[in-house]
Ligand SMILES: *[C@@H]1O[C@H](CO)[C@@H](O)[C@H](O)[C@H]1NC(C)=O
């Protein structure tokens with residue numbers, strides 16, 4: 001009897017210990033941030049000392065791929081599935097469009113669930129710690145962009161305990177109004193909510209600061225009873241409304257007098273605010289003593305739109321293409337992960353990673369059993385590859401198939417195949433260099449990284465913080481080098497199929513299709529196979545007659561639940 005009691009106490013203690021292990025997860029998404037707009041990829045133009053400190057001391061994910069615009073990338077992140085399996089492979093959702101992410105179990109729902117945690121006693125008896133409720137507290141701060149025709153499509157009905165942010169693709173940075181033009185008429189509505197309720201009293205503060213402050217508040221108020229999952233989906237550095245697409249505090253813009261292009265100066269200030277955000281978050285985590293058991297991940301959702309309809313003057317240099325193309329400039333993301341849980345950190349990972357991989361990877365990091373995940377998931381758990389620098393199980397990525405534009409791309413080991421084009425090929429060229437001109441050349445200041453808030457804090461938790469020389473070394477490794485001669489860039493807009501060897505030709509300058517016909521055949525066959533799992537893309541009509549913000553006290557609001565459009569829900 002005493003023996004049994006002793007065992008039960010042990011089981012209780014072990015279960016309790018397992019329960020406390022689940023790490024806090026802070027997942028940060030930058031919007032439309034270009035490859036070349038962070039210091040760690042090699043540019044001196046915009047200092048990003050906090051981002052760089054975390055990237056160098058964590059793992060730089062240099063072959064991380066997303067989709068070519070916002071809604072599909074967020075779909076892939078939260079479902080672990082290729083968007084074309086869900087009808088979400090097409091363009092991003094517009095305001096008042098009758099389109100939303102279909103019913104799926106999302107990342108925050110997986111993290112909220114009661115985990116089945118277990119351990120083995122004497123290596124043979126499996127003991128399940130069923131009794132514990134150790135689900136995560138889940139927060140979305142910032143952008144949703146996965147639909148809001150009805151309330152049950154909004155974040156607090158889809159696994160997020162809390163949401164503070166906006167539903168559309170963008171708002172203005174101070175007034176949180178989002179303006180959309182349909183049939184030459186502008187429709188403007190307020191778009192900032194806290195758990196569904198519009199919060200007009202929060203307007204006036206710069207969006208990147210506001211979302212950072214809210215995130216800091218969530219961290220500060222955490223009582224430690226549940227691990228935290230915060231998805232901080234910044235508005236920065238997307239454009240706001242037409243007329244004033246780029247906005248940043250003037251004192252921040254003034255720091256960029258060395259840049260020739262005035263729009264690029266404002267954009268750089270927007271990036272600098274994004275960098276400050278990471279410093280503030282690290283300070284909050286450190287003050288709560290949470291750092292030792294926290295994962296910080298950072299990705300951009302797609303490449304920067306340097307030119308075009310909503311240009312933000314971001315730079316994907318030296319990559320080809322931009323947002324809305326399947327060239328590397330559109331889909332290869334700024335990405336890193338930092339955590340004291342990573343045993344082999346301070347390195348540049350060149351292994352393929354797709355945005356769908358985060359769901360199974362974070363679920364594993366949280367102690368979940370991936371056997372519990374949807375078996376139709378495309379994401380691959382790479383947690384142990386990240387932690388121990390083991391070979392990655394991911395060897396190919398379906399980048400996308402869009403059956404309407406007939407644009408598709410695939411990675412297979414070092415190869416990338418592109419067929420068809422988006423936007424009639426308008427953005428298949430190189431744009432990132434034109435905005436990079438400086439009045440005077442800048443130096444890269446490694447001591448600024450070392451002395452940044454994130455840099456200082458990392459020194460307290462990393463046993464062997466990196467030296468400034470090691471920063472430089474990692475920076476050399478993560479910067480992409482391209483040949484100056486564009487031998488045979490290939491333009492799929494002409495109907496050609498283009499094949500590139502990405503590790504040796506990251507800038508997609510040298511088409512190898514005619515030299516490797518069997519690779520082309522094999523990859524085309526793989527596309528045909530993937531095509532069988534494609535669900536026709538959801539065609540959302542813009543329902544502005546019913547969704548007009550004027551019916552909802554001039555806010556963008558779920559409208560289909562209101563039988564009477566004058567129901568004034570907001
Ligand atoms: C592409 O070209 C076709 C034919 O010229 C035109 O109808 C279509 O609007 C164009 N699409 C875009 C996105 O420019």
Ligand SMILES: *[C@@H]1O[C@H](CO)[C@@H](O)[C@H](O)[C@H]1NC(C)=O
Nearest residue numbers: 443445446447448449451452
């Ligand atoms: C580099 O950064 C450090 C620390 O922030 C600062 O003291 C120093 O003035 C900077 N150097 C230059 C050349 O800007």
